[in-house]
Amino acid sequence: MNRLTQPAATRRAVLKAGVAAGGGLLAAATLPAAARAAEDHPPIGTWPAGSEGDSVFIGISVPRTGTYAIQGEDELKGYLLAIEHINAGDPLIRAISPKTKQGVLGKKVTYGVADSEAKPNTAVEAQSRFISQNKAVLMTGSTSSAVAVALNKLAEREKVLYVAGISGSNDTTGKDCVRYGFRQCFYGQTAAAALAPKLVQEMGKNRKAAYLTPDYTYGHTVQKSMEEYLGKSGWTTVTNQVAPLGARDYSSYLLNVANSGAEVLLNINWGHDCVLSIQQAKQFGILDKQKLVVPYQVPFISKEVGPEVMQGVLAATDFWWTLQDKYPLAKMFVESFEKKYGYKPEWGANNGYMEFALWADAVERAGTFYPPAVIKSYEEGKKTQSTVGEVYFRAADHQLVRPVILVRGKKPSDMKAPDDYWEVIDIVPGEGVMQAPDAFGCKLGSYT
Amino acid sequence: MRQTPLWLIVALTAAGLVAARFVLPHLGFAPDTVNHILIWGLLGIGFDLLFGYTGLLSFGQAAFYGTGGFVTAYLLTRNIMVSVIGALFVGMLAAAVVGALVGVVALRRTGIYFAMITVAIAEMFFFLENSPLSAYTGGENGLPGVPSPSFELGPLIWHVGTGWSMYWFLAACYFIGIVIALRIVRSPVGAILTAIRDNPERALAVGHGVWRYKLAAFVIAAAYAGIAGGLLGVLQGYMPPEAFTFDTSGQLVMQTVIGGGATLFGPLLGATVWLYLRDFLQQGLGLGTTWKLVLGLVFVLLVCFLRRGLIGGLRDLVAMTRRRKPHEEAAEESAPIVADPPVLASIAHRHRDEPAFSGPVLEARGLTKRYGGLFANRDIDFAVADGELRGIIGPNGAGKSTFFKMLTCEVHPTAGQILFHGRDITGMGVAQVCQLGLTKSYQVNQLFTRQTVWQNVMIAALAERRGPFRLDLLRRIDRVPGLETQVEQTLALVGLSARAQVPVSDLAYGEKRRLEIALALAASPSLLLLDEPLAGMSPRERAETVQLLKNIRRGRTMIVVDHDMDAIFELAERITVLHEGRLLAEGTPAEIQRNSFVQDAYLGGVAAAE
Amino acid sequence: MITWPNFVSQLVNGLAAGTLLALISAGLTIIYGTLGVLNLAHGAMFMLGGYAGFVAFQATGSFALAVLAGSLFMLVAGAVIELVVIRRFYSRPPEDQILVTFGIGIVLVEVVRFIFGSLTATVPPPAWAAGITSLGFMIYPTYRLVVLGIAAVALAVLYVVLYRTRIGLIVRAGIEDSGMVGLLGINVYRVFMLVFGIGAMAAGFAGIINAPVVSLTPNVGDSILVQTFVVVVIGGVGSFPGAILGGIIAGEILSLTSMVNPAYSDVMLFAVMTLVLFLRPQGLLGLAGRA
The missing domain is CATH 3.40.50.2300 (Response regulator)
Structure with missing residues (x-):
């Protein structure tokens, strides 16, 4: 494939996908760090194609129709708020991911949303499309473990990171765990x-x-x-x-x-x-x-x-909004969410927000989008502040240790x-x- | 109606599949989407054979899609088999076997019953997969870790990867699938399947084992679904449980209808439109959850106004522009029927070589049919000698048609016995007696309305050439020995040779009546029953048909029921009179005319009217 | 869990579930019997009826009015669907009719989702029917007993309409011999429109009275459709008494199997259907030779 054409293709695809993240953003200034890292490794997954432009793409697949539609929409709101915060360099994001300024490694975060209908097959199909067409650097979204497990396997095969959405099964970070998958919620x-x-x-x-x-x-x-x-x-x-x-x-x-x-x-x-x-x-x-x-x-x-x-x-x-009395970050989150959406967030939205915030932190600390480096940064087990106090990822199964x-x-x-x-x-x-x-x-x- | 040569379609398909790899990316198609389209297309080939060609609308294809997929995935993920191709093949076989079992149940009924039963059975499969069999299927998690195949070609090893690499593999599978399907469609079996779709009763009446052909189509469709299911697992590296859901079957039906049924390529086109619109509506237009509403509306509109789908609509459009051309009206006339045509000798019935049976060709003993408390026929004894032309008459309500239907085994008698060449045929099926050499032409035309004159006669002749059931799926139809001659001779006999390539729907009424008789003749019966062959004809048509009946009676036995007394008395050697369900009289035309009972019951009225 | 009290409880419960299924299936079977159309949108109509009742309840606060308004709405909606779409399909093959009603079903579900979203809509039972009734050997939600009663009354009303009125005569004549209706010198299309409306209303009515039990989502009719198929296949397509018998049998199978192992309830239902198909292909009360 012709490497030179790819950023353009990515931008076109992004435009096609009709996505836009709020807030203007200039990213050129912080480009070099990632660009330099790109020299050292052979291409893997969507890297480096997905992060060569001035924006990176996240594929989100949540159920918007069917039995889990409400939970899907709620989760989606959390994702969207996180993207907005990341691109704007909101204080809440910077409390969780201290190195974040605006965007991730200076690149604006864009996204596409697909209705997964809570079906593993549809989710896999949608995410495969995001990977091949939009060069997604991260996949997310699930309200059931069936979808999470399926996307885990896709992540492993395509070498693109996946952070599970709502997934309560022991298997997601148990027998079906993968190097490229991470889970924030407990099980x-x-x-x-x-x-x-x-x-x-x-x-x-x-x-x-x-x-x-x-x-x-x-x-x-x-x-x-x-x-x-x-x-x-x-x-x-x-x-x-x-x-x-x-x-x-x-x-x-x-x-x-x-x-x-x-x-x-x-x-x-x-x-x-x-x-x-x-x-x-x-x-x-x-x-x-x-x-x-x-x-x-x-x-x-x-x-x-x-x-x-x-x-x-x-x-x-995982989360209840009155935790704001105990945790200052929870208070910030609940306030931002309520301001944007007009109601108190439930744990699905909180889960979505935290997934992205923790990913932003991992990438910033790695200083590159190169997936193995990001994974290792996750696996460092660094204690991070969150809306429920201090948390960290376990290296052995990629499960967040959280209350x-x-x-x-x-x-x-x-x-x-x-x-x-x-x-x-x-x-x-x-x-x-x-x-x-x-x-x-x-x-x-x-x-x- | 010239058929596009097979090699040309095959070549174009191959070229199209290669070209798609390079064109589609520029139209915004991701490789994964294209790969899914191919799998839907492959699944759809089987469904199109079942629905488009055979007319069986199944809402249960998911059952076989899932079965094939999970058997393949299970074998590969548990390391029971190493060869991906081998596992795909076993999955396909498993789906075919399951298809045979389900088919035996579902095909007990037709039409809407069949559709409902397939829905219910497919649902049962989903429940079984999801819970009792979850140890094997992974329940709602499905089976992850399905490997992709590798091929060793001498020193070269091609390991199929994802994306466009997978495309080549799937495109090859689709190509093989479509070539086989094209062969099937152009085989004798394919012709019989369309005949079953257009008129299952007549297909049966000319001697085809309709039920067995339906089951064959069902099993073939299941096999296609099975291999498509297996490939889905290979494509995603993961076998999803929702392959089994009703949604899958429903989506397949919709895609096929959108693309166009009875085209083989329709499902592929339908899937392309479906997946493209789904992505485009969701992301391009940002419609979010409304995408399904739009696709639903599109589907309803297509069913209402463009039932033959996109491909069908395109064909109609082409046909319309062609029809505008003036030279189209060079219509050929059907030939007049002349006495003693030269072709006659060669189309005599095939049972002439049978060991001589000296008794009557057809004999009925004590034939009785009772509906509740009413007797339609009561205790009729009846015998027709070899070579005889027998007329049956009787006033309305005399029980002629029930009697006739019992003789052809369409209706089974309450009591009594029917012997054909001395053989007891009581309780046999219509197709079976037709194969023995007894068939009839219908009072109301029973033609294969969507086909040409030639194809109509050919379908009937196929039953005679090939017997009630044969699975020569890959044989070219023009390679069936003697078929062409037989069709030509039959057409010549009824004077329709010049009209051979005309669709039935374009025929004049008299021509349709002749074709109706030709269908019965093409089965080369030794005993031909004609149910009101003269009904509704103009004087000229009537005269011609009488001549036709005279021509075809050579070398065979015939029984004619008609209201046209003059014709019956002119044609028949002996006449049987039925009255109030019983045999009233029997004898030569002269005897019948003299018979006072007959005059009282029947002829008197007619004579008075004349 | 097979104990005597549980068995009796499940028997009653099966009857309650079965009566409702019978009512929905009766609508399906009347439409098929008269018009010759298999209505795959029937599950969607069950759902639509529920939402119509929900809207009426929101507006009036009265359950009785919700039922009334919702039923009338379904009668009209059914008639309009017949007039605009189904009418084009009488002369077309049965497969086309199945396809178009399938499409209508999807459109109805998605329109409702478009308007109401995916959040559940809840209609509370009327105050006088809330709570629990003790039957001595078991306790049972009062409202479910009411549903059983209402569905039984609705079936009785349908019976009276079908067997004691002129329109019923026509409908039954149509079921016996569809050619005959035309000969009676009746405006067949007006009858067809009415029958489709009544069939839709039967499903919609069931949807409304069942709304307080299940709470509504756009997909609430999906599983109903398949179950009504099983009911009419068991009872006999086009047979009104068959729908009632089939409904009760299906209800009892689902309930009683759950005592042994709930996972097999649905599988058992299909197994019984297959058995009926082998022993009596036209259904228990179906006429041989139809369909």
């Missing part, structure tokens, strides 16, 4: 490890639990993790109701739960499935007799289900603001609850 096993002691503390030992489990890997792994941790305190599983993804009517599952004699209902469903199953459980009067637990909180669930149903419900989450936020649904009468659904009851440090990097069979691939 099923961590949620279980952090939440289980709290459940035992609040509800006592030797309880009878019923599970509502979505029939896919994420659901099964979280269910197994919860069962294992709670089993240590004598909890027994009286029934595990496995429902297909996107089920419309949970009545038969809920009847089984109602007739099981359980004391606690752990609902592992995600997205719209979780909303629906809780609403229907309420209708069946199950929530009057059984305590509801949502091991991994779903963005917007309280808004959709209503606080009267969610009061007293225990959940683990797990435990929340409890507020009574409607205790809510101080319309968005004040959850009370943060505990912040569990990540080190204690994250399993060893090799526990789920992670073997990272090669750098090149």
